Amino acid sequence: MRLLTKLLAAMALLPLPALAQDGLAVGKPHPQGVGFQTAATELSRDIHWLDSMILVIITAIVLFVMALMAFIIIRFNSKTNPKPATFTHNSPLEIAWTIVPIVILVFIGTFSLPVLFKQQEIPEGDITIKVTGYQWYWGYEYVNEGFGFESFLLAKDELADNGYAEDEYLLATDTAVVVPVGKTVVMQVTGADVIHSWAMPAFGVKQDAVPGRLAELWFKAEKEGTFFGQCSELCGKDHAYMPITIKVVSEEAYAEWLAGAKEEYAGIPQAFQVASAQ
Incomplete structure (x- = not known):
């Protein structure tokens, strides 16, 4: 007995969950984990x-x-x-x-x-992001902010310059999705060519990206850090090379990033949003 x-x-x-990594990068696989x-x-x-x-x-x-x-x-x-x-x-x-x-x-x-x-049961989101899967990269559109960008795999020799470790190859992207901690984020997921799947293990979410259909998932990150996911539906020869990177930051850091992103990606200016709201 x-x-x-x-x-x-x-x-x-x-x-049970693996031990948290040192620092903020807590959302990635570990060797022999x-x-x-x-x-x-x-x-x-x-x-x-x-x-x-x-x-x-x-x-x-x-x-x-x-x-x-x-x-x-x-x-x-x-x-x-x-x-x-x-x-x-x-x-x-x-x-x-x-x-x-x-x-x-x-x-x-x-x-x-x-x-x-x-x-x-998808709640009302504080932030809505449309995700589109392509062969073989992801496109993101911040729906309420009027801008979007594409996210591609970082080459090995580019990892250090972008603040990533060597073992984060095939996980890190050149442009990360940035969201604030403690806010409800709704992701609208679709595909542009074949079926992909947007998956983020540390958040417990996974949704197929089907061309012609718009599916939704949601999450509310409870801690700041960098989290990695990957396409989880076989979608062609470079399926293994379309990772997902999300950076969860404080509300202050998010507001600062958002202002820069609107300028870089031609989003809706803050002054225009305030005027429209009035």
């Missing part, structure tokens, strides 16, 4: 907890079935049971192995459906 308890505890720890990336949103924390809970349940089921099979093999082999039984069914047992799985599935569904609904 003590061995079983230790095994269940060890299995439950496997999907085990489990999820560190959760940076409530959605991601919910997924991690649900995965841990289900892992404990399925581990208990596997161990129970293995123990039951071992008992049957030992108790009912030809040596210990030379005269086999002749019954064809056992109604109480059949009812039990029908009802118990139903109860387990209802229990899992009770916790998993709220997590799913939370992801799919």
